Amino acid sequence: xxxxxxxxxxxxxxxxxxxxxxxxxxxxxxxxxxxxxxxxxxxxxxxxxxxxxxxxxxxxxxxxxxxxxxxxxxxxxxxxxxxxxxxxxxxxxxxxxxxxxxxxxxxxxxxxxxxxxxxxxxxxxxxxxxxxxxxxxxxxxxxxxxxxxxxxxxxxxxxxxxxxxxxxxxxxxxxxxxxxxxxxxxxxxxxxxxxxxxxxxxxxxxxxxxxxxxxxxxxxxxxxxxxxxxxxxxxxxxxxxxxxxxxxxxxxxxxxxxxxxxxxxxxxxxxxxxxxxxxxxxxxxxxxxxxxxxxxxxxxxxxxxxxxxxxxxxxxxxxxxxx
Amino acid sequence: xxxxxxxxxxxxxxxxxxxxxxxxxxxxxxxxxxxxxxxxxxxxxxxxxxxxxxxxxxxxxxxxxxxxxxxxxxxxxxxxxxxxxxxxxxxxxxxxxxxxxxxxxxxxxxxxxxxxxxxxxxxxxxxxxxxxxxxxxxxxxxxxxxxxxxxxxxxxxxxxxxxxxxxxxxxxxxxxxxxxxxxxxxxxxxxxxxxxxxxxxxxxxxxxxxxxxxxxxxxxxxxxxxxxxxxxxxxxxxxxxxxxxxxxxxxxxxxxxxxxxxxxxxxxxxxxxxxxxxxxxxxxxxxxxxxxxxxxxxxxxxxxxxxxxxxxxxxxxxxxxxx
Numbered sequence: 001x002x003x004x005x006x007x008x009x010x011x012x013x014x015x016x017x018x019x020x021x022x023x024x025x026x027x028x029x030x031x032x033x034x035x036x037x038x039x040x041x042x043x044x045x046x047x048x049x050x051x052x053x054x055x056x057x058x059x060x061x062x063x064x065x066x067x068x069x070x071x072x073x074x075x076x077x078x079x080x081x082x083x084x085x086x087x088x089x090x091x092x093x094x095x096x097x098x099x100x101x102x103x104x105x106x107x108x109x110x111x112x113x114x115x116x117x118x119x120x121x122x123x124x125x126x127x128x129x130x131x132x133x134x135x136x137x138x139x140x141x142x143x144x145x146x147x148x149x150x151x152x153x154x155x156x157x158x159x160x161x162x163x164x165x166x167x168x169x170x171x172x173x174x175x176x177x178x179x180x181x182x183x184x185x186x187x188x189x190x191x192x193x194x195x196x197x198x199x200x201x202x203x204x205x206x207x208x209x210x211x212x213x214x215x216x217x218x219x220x221x222x223x224x225x226x227x228x229x230x231x232x233x234x235x236x237x238x239x240x241x242x243x244x245x246x247x248x249x250x251x252x253x254x255x256x257x258x259x260x261x262x263x264x265x266x267x268x269x270x271x272x273x274x275x276x277x278x279x280x281x282x283x284x285x286x287x288x289x290x291x292x293x294x295x296x297x298x299x300x301x302x303x304x305x306x307x308x309x310x311x312x313x314x315x316x317x318x319x320x321x322x323x
Numbered sequence: 324x325x326x327x328x329x330x331x332x333x334x335x336x337x338x339x340x341x342x343x344x345x346x347x348x349x350x351x352x353x354x355x356x357x358x359x360x361x362x363x364x365x366x367x368x369x370x371x372x373x374x375x376x377x378x379x380x381x382x383x384x385x386x387x388x389x390x391x392x393x394x395x396x397x398x399x400x401x402x403x404x405x406x407x408x409x410x411x412x413x414x415x416x417x418x419x420x421x422x423x424x425x426x427x428x429x430x431x432x433x434x435x436x437x438x439x440x441x442x443x444x445x446x447x448x449x450x451x452x453x454x455x456x457x458x459x460x461x462x463x464x465x466x467x468x469x470x471x472x473x474x475x476x477x478x479x480x481x482x483x484x485x486x487x488x489x490x491x492x493x494x495x496x497x498x499x500x501x502x503x504x505x506x507x508x509x510x511x512x513x514x515x516x517x518x519x520x521x522x523x524x525x526x527x528x529x530x531x532x533x534x535x536x537x538x539x540x541x542x543x544x545x546x547x548x549x550x551x552x553x554x555x556x557x558x559x560x561x562x563x564x565x566x567x568x569x570x571x572x573x574x575x576x577x578x579x580x581x582x583x584x585x586x587x588x589x590x591x592x593x594x595x596x597x598x599x600x601x602x603x604x605x606x607x608x609x610x611x612x613x614x615x616x617x618x619x620x621x622x623x624x625x626x627x628x629x630x631x632x633x634x635x636x637x638x639x640x641x642x643x644x645x646x
Contacts, residue, residue: 008434025429025525028363029354040351040363042429106348106365111331202348 107200107207126254132189241318430523430530449577455512548591564641
């Protein structure tokens with residue numbers, strides 16, 4: 001949510017000269033995406049988003065992400081589509097950093113999703129999972145169980161400073177999930193970070209998905225669990241079963257769940273809660289005081305984790321059993 | 324250069340319902356303007372800039388600035404034009420803060436202005452001065468001599484921490500300027516902050532002026548001096564007389580200088596250098612470590628002040644004498 005890299009007009013002109021997109025008529029740094037620097041560029045032809053990849057993104061993985069966006073767009077998904085330069089490259093350099101130009105998507109993210117937003121999200125999530133099925137490349141989810149243990153090792157001596165008992169909570173949960181995590185669920189490309197700020201709507205209609213830089217190969221149902229946590233809790237962390245039911249029913253219209261996926265939802269929701277609890281805890285502890293981006297408080301995900309720990313079956317989410 | 328205030332989609336919809344501008348199709352926080360929060364809004368009708376005024380701007384002065392922009396636009400200047408809501412108001416409230424919607428201007432600011440940019444700037448500056456002549460309201464320049472003395476009183480015990488001798492330099496300069504500052508020059512509306520980041524170009528052609536929130540009533544030639552400092556020095560603070568000559572000659576084509584204005588340029592340039600030296604020094608000392616905006620180093624304006632102290636006449640700037 002910040003402009004980490006300044007670009008002069010001369011640097012921009014040199015960069016844009018690689019493309020065939022008309023003359024630049026406007027260039028503004030925008031507060032979008034947490035990890036990278038983004039600019040909105042208007043040319044005499046169209047509008048584009050320029051992303052400069054900052055150090056937290058592994059350069060070697062950029063082709064996976066950019067090709068994935070191109071693949072999904074070619075399958076009809078409304079997501080940013082990489083623009084090829086005149087040599088056919090989607091990835092270039094700007095100010096000594098990797099940079100790419102993608103299409104601009106209309107729409108606004110919703111701060112407090114309503115039921116209809118959750119329903120629309122469910123349908124798009126299923127479409128995303130289906131559209132990614134013939135994407136050839138794979139990418140390990142670095143923020144699954146192994147990654148959580150690594151993250152925890154970096155924070156566990158300081159987590160009690162955030163809240164008493166947090167060290168024990170995370171330790172016990174990691175232990176439980178390591179013992180019970182399902183490894184036999186249908187897998188494919190998942191977004192893995194489909195929070196409301198990465199989804200655009202025009203009115204009630206979903207108009208696009210953005211920010212694919214956590215996308216990876218993992219269980220489809222784990223992506224659903226991430227979305228249940230991100231979309232189906234109210235302001236004080238009460239679970240809204242109506243939203244979850246709408247999201248799931250619209251999802252399953254396009255991609256039905258199998259019995260194992262349905263039954264795994266509570267543990268997947270626990271894992272999804274732990275994943276964001278751990279990254280937020282890490283950021284809370286390690287973000288320097290003078291950082292441009294203020295870290296998000298981990299408390300929200302402590303509450304969500306505790307909620308799911310109390311859930312014994314998917315029926316408790318208000319979800320209809322798979323017949 | 325930061326988004327200080329978050330706006331939810333619901334708050335935005337409520338705000339936009341006051342206007343008659345079609346449906347919002349995009350809403351992005353942009354890194355433009357140092358003092359306020361700015362968003363680029365697209366609707367089915369057009370693009371607009373939404374500004375939320377943060378605490379450093381005096382709310383009582385907002386009508387002066389907004390009416391001035393409307394006045395200048397009505398006189399043909401390319402500057403942001405306030406949009407009236409359905410009740411005829413240009414100033415509203417959003418998230419409990421004053422907020423206004425203005426027209427979007429195409430163009431890019433140039434990081435290192437070339438000679439032609441300086442020439443174009445000279446012409447637009449004269450047009451601005453002429454267009455403001457029949458604007459009825461006045462506003463005292465709070466950042467002229469009295470304001471400089473007040474600022475200095477807040478920093479003088481710490482300025483030597485920035486550079487040895489800075490306290491003395493500022494003290495002596497304030498004394499000199501207080502004794503010699505001209506008070507009889509032609510006055511009117513000046514921009515007072517027309518740095519390259521507040522001027523847009525499309526190619527070599529100036530397409531707009533923005534950020535009128537320092538505009539005030541003061542000597543026109545003082546506005547020229549601010550621009551000479553901001554536009555006519557090279558990267559290592561060498562004065563570029565060709566740029567100054569071009570700027571001045573294009574300015575005087577539209578609004579000729581009188582003899583007193585011409586002769587006063589060296590002292591006006593000293594004053595303009597001291598003004599930005601003092602505000603940058605203040606920001607350098609008082610900006611908290613965790614601020615979203617990093618303060619600019621005052622050194623640049625120490626060098627510019629010292630340069631002008633060595634100038635004995637306007638001819639030394641390479642400017643032709645007024646006949």
